[in-house]
Amino acid sequence: MSEMAMYTKDLSVYYGEKQAIKKVSMDFAAREVIALIGPSGCGKSTFLRSLNRMNDVIAGARVEGEIWINGRNINAPDTDVVRLRQNIGMVWQKPNPFHKSIYENIAFGPRYHGIRDKRKLDEIVESCLRKTALWDEVKDRLKGSALALSGGQQQRLCIARSLTVQPSILLMDEPASALDPVSTAKIEELIAELKKEYCIVIVTHNMYQAARVSDKTGFFLMGDLVEYDDTQKIFTNPSQRSTDDYISGRFG
Numbered sequence: 001m002s003e004m005a006m007y008t009k010d011l012s013v014y015y016g017e018k019q020a021i022k023k024v025s026m027d028f029a030a031r032e033v034i035a036l037i038g039p040s041g042c043g044k045s046t047f048l049r050s051l052n053r054m055n056d057v058i059a060g061a062r063v064e065g066e067i068w069i070n071g072r073n074i075n076a077p078d079t080d081v082v083r084l085r086q087n088i089g090m091v092w093q094k095p096n097p098f099h100k101s102i103y104e105n106i107a108f109g110p111r112y113h114g115i116r117d118k119r120k121l122d123e124i125v126e127s128c129l130r131k132t133a134l135w136d137e138v139k140d141r142l143k144g145s146a147l148a149l150s151g152g153q154q155q156r157l158c159i160a161r162s163l164t165v166q167p168s169i170l171l172m173d174e175p176a177s178a179l180d181p182v183s184t185a186k187i188e189e190l191i192a193e194l195k196k197e198y199c200i201v202i203v204t205h206n207m208y209q210a211a212r213v214s215d216k217t218g219f220f221l222m223g224d225l226v227e228y229d230d231t232q233k234i235f236t237n238p239s240q241r242s243t244d245d246y247i248s249g250r251f252g
């Protein structure tokens, strides 16, 4: 059996009276890519955000149920959310590098967590940029502004930034939807490479992308997890009629 990175048990999320996620139980294996798909408004981003407690900062949002990582329910009130977010990195739809140099974007997190030694920081910067295949493209301009990079490079920089604090899980909310096809292909190659080390949960509207990059796929509809299975099964022989309708483009 594959090693488990995380699982949810009866996870529900409410915005005020409205229930956006309905008792979702889902497991995520280490070193696998899990795609979350479904029509707009079905709750994919809400579910993803709850996995590293980002919904805590949304006014009116309330989370019920359990999320287990390393033998702890991270929804418990005594969870150290800063440490939790070290373990679970997040990459957003729109690249959001800091208005700082390429080097500082990567060094920021480790420095925040107490690493001061310049040689150690240099090592982290190089290794994270290598992991995201950016090193050769930027090694001669580490002091240059991150904002001068292309959109695709900025997104890979943001992925590199999320790796600096040694997470085991990466959450990605439509990481390539703002990028051109070549940059998208690079992000997909990167995901295939990163899954050797990390569990990656990705929300995508692009079903071809889900089919290309993921091992397992979860189909959400109106806050319910309708079906969760091997990606190949979901895209060739789903068990539920609504999954079939969605992947065949009959709605959504």
Ligand SMILES: Nc1ncnc2c1ncn2[C@@H]1O[C@H](COP(=O)(O)OP(=O)(O)OP(=O)(O)O)[C@@H](O)[C@H]1O
Residues within 6 Å of the ligand: 015, 020, 038, 039, 040, 041, 042, 043, 044, 045, 046, 047, 058
């Ligand atoms: N901050 C919020 N306050 C109130 N309701 C919200 C909030 N964020 C999302 N919702 C509602 O929760 C439901 C799920 O939204 P969510 O953004 O998670 O869906 P999604 O599947 O990710 O959609 P999309 O694919 O369009 O990004 C929707 O009905 C949405 O209107």
